[in-house]
Amino acid sequence: MSESTPKRRLPPWLKRPLPAGGIYNNTSDIVKNLNIQTICTHANCPNQGQCWSRGTATVLILGNICTRNCKFCSVATGKPQPPDLTEPARLSQMAEGLGLKYLVITSVNRDDLADGGAGHFRDCINVVRSKRPEIKFEILTPDFRGCQSEAVEILKDALPFVFAHNVETVPSLYKKARSGADYRQSLNLLKMAKDKFPDTPMKSSIMLGIGETDDEVEQALRDLRSVGCERLTIGQYLKPSKESLDVVEYVTPEKFDWWGKKAIEIGFNWVISAPFARSSYFAEQENTG
Ligand code: SF4
Numbered sequence: 105m106s107e108s109t110p111k112r113r114l115p116p117w118l119k120r121p122l123p124a125g126g127i128y129n130n131t132s133d134i135v136k137n138l139n140i141q142t143i144c145t146h147a148n149c150p151n152q153g154q155c156w157s158r159g160t161a162t163v164l165i166l167g168n169i170c171t172r173n174c175k176f177c178s179v180a181t182g183k184p185q186p187p188d189l190t191e192p193a194r195l196s197q198m199a200e201g202l203g204l205k206y207l208v209i210t211s212v213n214r215d216d217l218a219d220g221g222a223g224h225f226r227d228c229i230n231v232v233r234s235k236r237p238e239i240k241f242e243i244l245t246p247d248f249r250g251c252q253s254e255a256v257e258i259l260k261d262a263l264p265f266v267f268a269h270n271v272e273t274v275p276s277l278y279k280k281a282r283s284g285a286d287y288r289q290s291l292n293l294l295k296m297a298k299d300k301f302p303d304t305p306m307k308s309s310i311m312l313g314i315g316e317t318d319d320e321v322e323q324a325l326r327d328l329r330s331v332g333c334e335r336l337t338i339g340q341y342l343k344p345s346k347e348s349l350d351v352v353e354y355v356t357p358e359k360f361d362w363w364g365k366k367a368i369e370i371g372f373n374w375v376i377s378a379p380f381a382r383s384s385y386f387a388e389q390e391n392t393g
Pocket of ligand 1: 143144145149150151152153155156160161162382383384385386
């Protein structure tokens with residue numbers, strides 16, 4: 105935002121209570137003591153108070169430095185470290201400490217690794233699963249640019265309960281918001297994963313408020329359905345750092361409800377559409393709506 109641009113006032117429905125309470129502190133202590141990275145913190149997620157107070161957090165594996173520089177995201181860009189081989193065991197301790205039944209794992213983009221980091225996803229799942237076989241995993245993966253078929257092949261050895269990859273926005277805004285990515289490439293990953301794992305639900309997420317039109321959003325939802333994606337979250341983009349893209353519009357809760365109904369009409373069977381919906385928000389919920 106330029107100096108002369110007036111700061112947008114947050115509408116009342118986007119005010120969130122401050123985090124508090126014993127369960128929040130317990131989650132925070134376990135995460136800190138085990139040196140676990142979370143996307144909740146790195147993306148300045150507005151739901152951290154609520155999710156951590158429910159004893160749930162989304163872990164960010166493969167470091168906290170991303171090889172891309174998406175303008176909607178506040179995760180740092182640079183040259184990442186090699187995968188930390190102690191990470192799977194630390195995640196396992198976290199799962200034990202929090203008594204998790206559902207764990208969402210995501211990562212930064214690792215374009216520096218030949219497999220895009222897929223092998224480390226597999227190792228994390230397998231180590232946690234060996235200790236707590238009852239846990240359901242949801243993975244929110246990068247687009248595995250340049251190694252999609254290898255990555256999908258690797259992940260067959262650690263099949264999650266839900267496979268997620270976010271298109272994030274409509275294709276016309278990729279240059280502005282997600283310059284290192286390609287919309288078709290993201291759809292292709294979901295299609296490849298669905299073809300390979302037909303019984304695994306595919307999930308994606310889209311943010312509103314970056315400048316997309318309704319027609320573009322509807323087309324994106326139809327595109328997602330056409331590659332076999334069944335689960336969807338739609339949420340408000342909120343500028344996570346000073347350097348990130350400005351918000352173009354605050355979409356009303358009523359409009360989110362409308363999109364939720366539209367998504368069901370288009371054929372999704374699990375939808376959370378709300379201002380604070382994020383990919384991992386209430387991910388463990390069996391049914392929505
Ligand atoms: S919505 Fe996801 S990223 Fe945000 S606090 Fe909850 S678990 Fe973390």
